[in-house]
Amino acid sequence: MFGNGRTRPTEEEIEGAEVFVIIDGSSETRNWSFGFEGVTSRITLTVSVIVGNERAQIVLQRAGPGGLVPITHKPEAEYGDSVITYGSPGTWRVKEPGERAPYALSWDQRPDEVVGSLQPIFGRPRPLLVDYDVLRAWVRLCDDEHDICKHQGNPVNIPRLRLVDVKNMCIVEFAGQKRPPFATLSYVWGATPFLRLTRENLVNLRKPDSLRTTLPPLTISDAITVCKGLQIGYLWVDSLCIIQNDESDMMETIDKMDAIYRESVLTIVAATGKDAHCGIHGVRPGTRSIEQHPLEKRDVQLIDSVDHNQFRMQTKFREPEWISEMPWAQRAWTFQEALVSRKVLFFTSEQVYWTCREGLLSEDTTEHFNTGANLMTNGVRFDAEFDPLEYQHIAISFSTRRLTFEADIGRAYLGTQNYLDEKWGGHEFSWGLPHGAFGSFLMWQWGFQKGRRMRRGTHPVRQSDGSVVKVPFPSWSWMGWIEGGQLIDFYGDEPSPHSPSFFVFDSSAGLIEVHDGQNWRSQPEPLADLLDTDSNSSDTSSDLATKVTENDLPLELIATPSIRHSALAFFTETVRVRYDPSAGFESTSRIDTPNDLQMMSQTYPFSVMIKDKFYRILEEHQTDRSEAKQLEEIELVAVFSGQMTKPRKLRGQYRLYCWPVTKQGGIRARASYMNTVIFLSLWKTLPQRKWELVAMI
Structure with a gap:
């Protein structure tokens, strides 16, 4: 509990330890999606322990059925709330009947009847290795339920779009707009040299199995493994799909990078690596270490979260704490890659997060979106209209990020600018x-x-x-x-x-x-x-x-x-x-x-x-x-x-x-x-x- 080089508390301090238990009935976990209200509500129990000058927190979620669960019920023709108890599996939320209604409705336009509705949201054990069945379930859930996350418009128009063929382990080229579905990778290059596509090695890297004999760095290799686990046949990686010593090819592709990330079926974010050799946590044994400890009190099953930062208070337009301190979140190039992506898998140090324009999912919590609870009008969600507040927060957040080469600022921001231009109808x-x-x-x-x-x-x-x-x-x-x-x-x-x-x-x-x-x-x-x-x-x-x-x-x-x-x-x-x-x-x-x-x-x-x-x-x-x-x-x-x-x-x-x-x-x-x-x-x-x-x- 008090690791990381801290001095162990004395016996006297341990005897005087203070313990606080807080039940938060509306803890919000926010996605990484500037301009969208993608929020998922969860019920958590936080245990805070103060020993001497040290403070530790354990965040617990319900892990199964049992116990008495409160439901908030608004009595008809009355003001205020009353609380009843109901034995149920899962946690709970209040749901309005009928069609989903945006928050923009005034009170006199809302339905009179409000019904307590139960939803099966559980904390769950997170395995030390990624469970691709869970990740594939997230993809299906978003594909089936989220119209706002679907790709709209034509495929990006690039004369030659190169992709990594994850089966044949080589670079392939597709002309025009006809090509198979592909994933994209967002990662930190770092200063250590690694394999990149050049005019000199282009012919060789197009040969089948060339990426088995000429190995890419570990982060790219792990991303290929993720694609195989998700049954995605192709991967776009900037270092292997853009000719790095060809200025014309670079400009042609970089000008369209926002469209490439937007078209991809999902983006894989390697959040923890300081360079391309660090790999992706959870893909190989020994890369994740935290083990959870389930417990049961008064017939209520609980399990601790592997990352309490996901439950921290978070305002919109700010990077959530579960990602803000990662090396990936410090780099300028990666900002646009996540911003324009419709669906993203964030591989952090201890778990994978799914973020889309409707909310957030994580490995240590069962799948659930607040269907309808976060639906807002286009004007509020900034889907179509220019709004200076959205631009302001995007520019401020981007300005905190770093570049290896300072002259890359225009290129690194171009994707964000193109995205906003198209989003706001030609701005x-x-x-x-x-x-x-x-x-x-x-x-x-x-x-x-x-x-x-x-x-x-x-x-x-x-x-x-x-x-x-x-x-x-x-x-x-x-x-x-x-x-x-x-x-x-x-x-x-x-x-x-x-x-x-x-x-x-x-x-x-x-x-x-x-x-x-x-x-x-x-x-x-x-x-x-x-x-x-x-x-x-x-x-x-x-x-x-x-x-x-x-x-x-x-x-x-x-x-x-x-x-x-x-x-x-x-x-x-x-x-x-x-x-x-x-x-x-x-x-x-x-x-x-x-x-x-x-x-x-x-x-x-x-x-x-x-x-x-x-x-x-x-x-x-x-x-x-x-x-x-x-x-x-x-x-x-x-x-x-x-x-x-x-x-x-x-x-x-x-x-x-x-x-x-x-x-x-x-x-x-x-x-x-x-x-x-x-x-x-x-x-x-x-x-x-x-x-x-x-x-x-």
């Missing part, structure tokens, strides 16, 4: 930011971290003519920055939003307008309406240029069309402010970052972040020219504005989100990953304000 993105709420999501914010920097390397872009160009990562997207942590939030969610008209470039490098807010609560108003650029000018907001044309673009975007793929162009107001370069300071943690950097700057001074230092913008530096030789200038670009909602005394006042930027020729880039947010009233007092075109990369 456009630019560098990970959805056009439906573009101005708001430009207000991403990384938490402070010393050493954070712009992402190095380039991202390959396939142009409309089929050619491939490599472009730099843009500073205006969260994808352009590196060095850990997670996005702390997207700030641009205030009421009465105002933003410029943003323009980006399509695959042919043509200028297109972003239809900001088209699919959200409301479209933002023009930022120009809030900004009277020059009080001495006769120009009004209606006279200010807002639409970008080819003639407005800087020479750099004309002379080098390829960098257009990284560019963002818009008309807005800019201002140049002076600061003392010798007075900059570096924070060592989030605690000592300037309080006035965000939200609070109504008057001078206010702070800006330039590279990795913070500087104070003082009023006297803007008006006193005597110190001009010692001062430097930084440009601030107005990007977004919205009204405050709290505190009450500031409600309704506008704040302006600004980017400190550097400029080279006609191209600007963000000077840091932190916004400067000041009140609109303060912005209007700043000198040297100017309405102009801003072209960012």
Whole structure:
């Protein structure tokens, strides 16, 4: 109980041990399915033991019939609940009669009669080796009962889709859209070399039995064993089904990876391995060790769970604790692989979990889905409509994951982006930011971290003519920055939003307008309406240029069309402010970052972040020219504005989100990953304000 190197409690501590027993009648186990309410309710009994400074927990489930089981029954024409007892096998839940009703129904639309319904959910012994009969039963259960988990649409259109033939142990190719059912593998590559498909070994690996003589790493070998146990004849593995030294083949397939995982009959997740040589637990003897201990009290049969993390409180859009600490959950590539998969088998250290869009199953619990209990409308389950909350949580979760090669960020996120694009009915993105709420999501914010920097390397872009160009990562997207942590939030969610008209470039490098807010609560108003650029000018907001044309673009975007793929162009107001370069300071943690950097700057001074230092913008530096030789200038670009909602005394006042930027020729880039947010009233007092075109990369 107190292993893992902990000191054994003393006899005195053992004598003073405290034991608590809690019966949880509605413990929820949540699936891994961002944007879906896949929850399975279970009844658990938790025994907590406190010995000295140590605490241990044992989670028990019912393991058979017997005993008195309470059922919640809502009396007709009465308020509140009453509890009756009923001798039954299994656990219980409350079920409404008739057709399944979504939670969205109001109380006056619900059926009057509510009936207690019993369901046979038991804890059960989990064998040390995987029982494929159980796994196949999960597949059949989902296939038979879950319409939402069925593949919709045509097979992925790839000229040559390679698969591992698990019977003949070789690579096979299928042309067009006709091919047999296949599984996919999601795993961590790691740094240790292993067998991969190349131009040089392609011919040899297509020969029958070639994968018996040229062995793949243990994780892939175990995945092949799983496919055999599930009676699935083919397996797609990225390292063996994409030619790793052929850029054209890689782009062609990586662009369609989301469709490949979505088409597969299920995805096998090797959750525990730090590299491809670690194998899959439960497939071979000696890979799982926890043994359960059944017991019986008052005619109630109980058995402990092999993983109590599955019963931890879990909010939607967050990775459940039964998977969040696994090596697989730390890697960026694997995120999209599970997100787009309709059905997933997670092989963790001690048991297998089945997760689909309806809920969660595990080896230590008998099969049961809360049929109808979790059914929600498409709008709530995010099956078809753009919703910024879903995007926000997906981006935040993805941002916590790591890459071996930092320039892979675009490829690793592409599958997620393609998936959301199709799911939301053709929703456009630019560098990970959805056009439906573009101005708001430009207000991403990384938490402070010393050493954070712009992402190095380039991202390959396939142009409309089929050619491939490599472009730099843009500073205006969260994808352009590196060095850990997670996005702390997207700030641009205030009421009465105002933003410029943003323009980006399509695959042919043509200028297109972003239809900001088209699919959200409301479209933002023009930022120009809030900004009277020059009080001495006769120009009004209606006279200010807002639409970008080819003639407005800087020479750099004309002379080098390829960098257009990284560019963002818009008309807005800019201002140049002076600061003392010798007075900059570096924070060592989030605690000592300037309080006035965000939200609070109504008057001078206010702070800006330039590279990795913070500087104070003082009023006297803007008006006193005597110190001009010692001062430097930084440009601030107005990007977004919205009204405050709290505190009450500031409600309704506008704040302006600004980017400190550097400029080279006609191209600007963000000077840091932190916004400067000041009140609109303060912005209007700043000198040297100017309405102009801003072209960012």
